[in-house]
Amino acid sequence: MLRELNVSIPEIQDFLKNRSASSLETLLADKVRELDDTISHLKALRASMNETRWNMSALRNLDLSEVSIVEKPETHYLVTVPISQGIPFEQEIEKVVAEAKKYQLKRLHDASYGSILPVEDLYCGHYHNYSALYMELPFPPHRKGLHIQPKGTYLRAFCKGSWDKLPGRYMEILTYAEENHLQFYGFAYEKGINELVIDTFDDYITQIEIPIKT
Secondary structure, eight states: OOOTTTTHHHHHHHHTOOOOOHHHHHHHHHHHHHHHHHHHHHHHHHHHHHHHHHHHHHHTOOOOOEEEEEEEEEEEEEEEEOOOTSSHHHHHHHHHHHHHHTTTTSSGGSSSSEEEEEEHHHHHHHOOOEEEEEEEEEEEEEEEEOOOOOOOOEEEEESSGGGHHHHHHHHHHHHHHHHTTTBBEEEEEEESSSSGGGGGGGEEEEEEEBBOOO
């Protein structure tokens, strides 16, 4: 039975040296926790894969000029790295990579990456005042200290091309919000959704999501 539970040979040897109901209970409790962690990881990975698959499917019929209102049913927990003015973007990426190592992320492409822009800066027209870069891990080991992206109602829009096109897109978003009496709060969340399938930055698509007060 122990081999069926993926118990290693050293673990079996240790158990045989101290064979008792208590040691078996402890060993099985550890294996149950490992199994629960694996199940949680696979569920998170499945959700991430489904989101990527949805993005690829949506790209075929995506209207980049459209602004939509969507519901995000789950809270997302993000690892954030503050952005410092004057530091080259390459160094900021190095910070993100270093942060990923802290969370024992073995493959960097397992995480989703993006930028966070405070809504108060958005309203003031400070479209480059990003407060942080973020990673959304498929299986965060804990939630303490992580940035909370709340569930709820969001405005969703897209921007195609290099990042210097984003300020113009934000102006359009603010006009849409004013015309439709929408009020934002918190942060605008940006992330690329097609970097795996493009050859030039001109085809890069940024997804923008901003929570709406209801």
